[in-house]
Amino acid sequence: MPEGHTIHRLARLHRRALRGRTVRVTSPQGRFAGGAALLDGRISTGVDAYGKHLFYRWSDGPTLHVHLGLYGKFRGYGEAAPLPTAGTRLAMATDDATLHLAGPTACELLDPGEERRLRTRLGPDPLGRRPDPAAFLANLARRTLPIGAALLDQRVVAGIGNVYRSELLFLCRIHPDRPARSLTDTEASRLWAATVAQLRAGERAGRIVTVDPADVGRVRAWALPADQRVYVYKRAGLPCRRCGTTVVSWELAARTISACPTCQPAP
Numbered sequence: 001m002p003e004g005h006t007i008h009r010l011a012r013l014h015r016r017a018l019r020g021r022t023v024r025v026t027s028p029q030g031r032f033a034g035g036a037a038l039l040d041g042r043i044s045t046g047v048d049a050y051g052k053h054l055f056y057r058w059s060d061g062p063t064l065h066v067h068l069g070l071y072g073k074f075r076g077y078g079e080a081a082p083l084p085t086a087g088t089r090l091a092m093a094t095d096d097a098t099l100h101l102a103g104p105t106a107c108e109l110l111d112p113g114e115e116r117r118l119r120t121r122l123g124p125d126p127l128g129r130r131p132d133p134a135a136f137l138a139n140l141a142r143r144t145l146p147i148g149a150a151l152l153d154q155r156v157v158a159g160i161g162n163v164y165r166s167e168l169l170f171l172c173r174i175h176p177d178r179p180a181r182s183l184t185d186t187e188a189s190r191l192w193a194a195t196v197a198q199l200r201a202g203e204r205a206g207r208i209v210t211v212d213p214a215d216v217g218r219v220r221a222w223a224l225p226a227d228q229r230v231y232v233y234k235r236a237g238l239p240c241r242r243c244g245t246t247v248v249s250w251e252l253a254a255r256t257i258s259a260c261p262t263c264q265p266a267p
């Protein structure tokens, strides 16, 4: 599933493509035909993201809400766009850009009240305009579930997915099984700071690179090959890049999590 950095990057790219333009909106697949007809021909006033949710705003009319979920995918084209596929739920086109969306979990219109209800269910977004650690610390302090599970709970923090949860806990030397509320304020603050820094870097780069290049004998992060970009995610059975201990993995919150037993001492 795309994590918050991908969603915020899409918001930035889509904002650039749509804002101030008249947008032709259709649903080639038909499942969003009613909503598309309502938006068709309106002027885009912007696109923003919160956690893993995208919001498309218009000169008037309701907001378009998109959540990609596990299978959703946007494809972007310039002037020459191919015909949409049979599965294209939503197509948005200006004179020089076209976006095709297929397979989303949500593609719906929201009125302001519905959007407010959606947002109140979400924790703080580390990629928000004023990322505030206080809400994150308070959410952890209230929860007994393992921190590795808490980081995937969008009510605790919005935007973290399976890759970043393993990597952030490794970077902060925190064992995933520790109860969320057992983290000290210092640990939780460092975890928040690392989350903001890592997701910002991921948004800029368009990929997840958590490894300090020096740890793999390189100079530049952007030049790291695919198998050297993370510390522990999908590296079970391989040596830790910092200490050489074998990385382990297990199921936590129905997804596989990885950790180094030496760098991240068990509770």
Ligand SMILES: [Zn+2]
Residues within 6 Å of the ligand: 240, 241, 242, 243, 244, 245, 260, 261, 262, 263, 264
């Ligand atoms: Zn280690």
